[in-house]
Amino acid sequence: MNRAYRPSAQETGWTHEANLIAGERISTEQVLSLFHEQSTILLLRLGQEIVACVHVQGGQSGTYIGMLATNPTMQTQGIGKQMLLHAEAYAIEHYNASVLKVSVLSLRPELLAFYERRGYALTGQVEEYPLSAGVGQPMVTGIQVLSLEKRVRKPSIQASIVKM
Numbered sequence: 001m002n003r004a005y006r007p008s009a010q011e012t013g014w015t016h017e018a019n020l021i022a023g024e025r026i027s028t029e030q031v032l033s034l035f036h037e038q039s040t041i042l043l044l045r046l047g048q049e050i051v052a053c054v055h056v057q058g059g060q061s062g063t064y065i066g067m068l069a070t071n072p073t074m075q076t077q078g079i080g081k082q083m084l085l086h087a088e089a090y091a092i093e094h095y096n097a098s099v100l101k102v103s104v105l106s107l108r109p110e111l112l113a114f115y116e117r118r119g120y121a122l123t124g125q126v127e128e129y130p131l132s133a134g135v136g137q138p139m140v141t142g143i144q145v146l147s148l149e150k151r152v153r154k155p156s157i158q159a160s161i162v163k164m
């Protein structure tokens, strides 16, 4: 997560926050706090190494997909898209999701476009950057958090039978 979101100058992927936010994106304690009901972290491992991750959080008001990250040295090979697809399928299967939510920082148009190409749309909901959430401090002014949503539908049993 930290290597992907806030990479060093020697190890950058195609989109990250290193030029916008200082500090770590996530701490060990914050990762551990995600181990609870309706919260799942999907990992892609190559041997012992974690190559990519994504978090799926179920809930009444929708299912939130966050923490999508690919090792910077392995980006632009289709891994991020596959992780997002798995997260979406997991949300539908395990949390009965009908609405998927993601958040994007306002100063990351390339990431916004990445989600829009995958069917997510801006909701118009805009929040201030969470300064006290322990996810790093902005290095530039005017950063906001944009909300996106995508409506999904669990395939019905009837539809599956017709296909067969």
Ligand SMILES: CC(C)(COP(=O)(O)OP(=O)(O)OC[C@H]1O[C@@H](n2cnc3c(N)ncnc32)[C@H](O)[C@@H]1OP(=O)(O)O)[C@@H](O)C(=O)NCCC(=O)NCCS
Pocket: 004, 005, 013, 014, 015, 016, 017, 066, 067, 068, 069, 070, 071, 074, 075, 076, 077, 078, 079, 080, 081, 082, 102, 103, 104, 110, 111, 114, 117
């Ligand atoms: C966002 C992230 C997970 C994508 O992972 P990835 O493994 O590189 O993603 P993929 O290889 O599957 O897809 C790359 C996509 O970006 C596009 N892309 C590649 N380089 C690009 C560039 N320089 N500018 C804009 N788009 C670019 C590709 O065309 C492809 O999109 P397309 O299939 O619609 O054409 C990864 O960049 C990352 O970990 N970033 C840091 C963490 C982060 O910001 N996560 C977002 C959470 S909200």
